[in-house]
Amino acid sequence: MNLANLSLTDLKNGWHSTETGFACNYCQATWPQASSPQQRQEHLELVHGGNQAQLLHLKSRYNTLTPKQQDLLTAFASGIKDQELADQLQVAAATIRHQKFTFREKAKQAKLYLATYESVFAHPDSSDQLIEPPAQATMLDDRWLITEDEIAQTLQHYFNFDQEPIRLKRWPQKQKTIIIVLTRIITEIPIEQPLTEPEINSFLKPVYFDYVTVRRYLVDYGFLQRSADGREYRRPNDNRKD
Structure with a gap:
């Protein structure tokens, strides 16, 4: 899932719009424009256990919920009474109410931040758009502050595009340039296909x-x-357009 390409509504739905209809946020399933929300909802329930479960347990660096918080939110979503949940967890009902209050406060903070961010970056210069790091990236720092223009210029400098497949002229020295080069090389690998090292x-x-x-x-x-x-190696599907 590439969060940069999805709106808040897309995330809440579990699917997003495409040029020809709709697509699932979690797999390659697609639906025509004439499809009903019920069809998409049934897919999410049958294949993914529901959109809510996917969001709660999403394997993403942006999901900062602890396992305990995930369990609590799952319980709250079931409609269980505070006292009943408190009895199950062997805590006071006031502790459960405080946890709900904490979640609401975090939601308010997130809402204000999102509104502020969208206000500031309402009309960004397309040449300044930053690329989205892979979902599995762990070393996130200023090396990933890469614009689309930087990519285009660097790739023209380091690759020979007159051959098929492409050829890398030389290995770059700077880490930021290496990342840019890798964004192009990875497109030579098929998505979501288990591969051996020789492959x-x-x-x-x-x-x-x-x-x-x-x-x-x-x-x-x-x-x-x-x-x-x-x-085994695998190129994960992060929904980035190559």
Whole structure:
């Protein structure tokens, strides 16, 4: 899920609009324009356990809810009475009411921040739009402050686009430039397809002779996922348009 491309309404619905209709926020399911909200809702319930559950347990660096908070919100959503929940958790009912108050206060803070942000950046210069880091990225700092214009200029400088597949002329030295180069190399890897190391190498070898370095950086920066035993690689689907 790429939060940069989804509105608050999209997140609450569990689906978003496309040029031809609608698409699920969590998988590749699509629906035509004439489809009903009920059809989409049924898909979310049957395939994903409901949109609310997906939002509560979303694996994203932006989901800051602790497991305890996730459990509490799940309980609140069920309509359980404060006293009954307090009895189950063996705490005072006042503790449950205080937790609800805390959630409401955080929601107010988030609402004010969102309104302020949208007011400030209502008409951003398209050339200053920053790219969205991969959902799995962990080393988030100013290296990721990359505009679309920076990408276009850097890729023209470092790649030979006259060949198929593309060829990287040389490996950059600066970390920010490496990230930009990786944003293009990763598009050579199929999305959501389990691949062995030799299979990953077969995609990277034509791009650059030191494919081992490329592979390592793709993993380090979150463009590729690698299993714990190192035998399987996967390019996650973050809904970014290549």
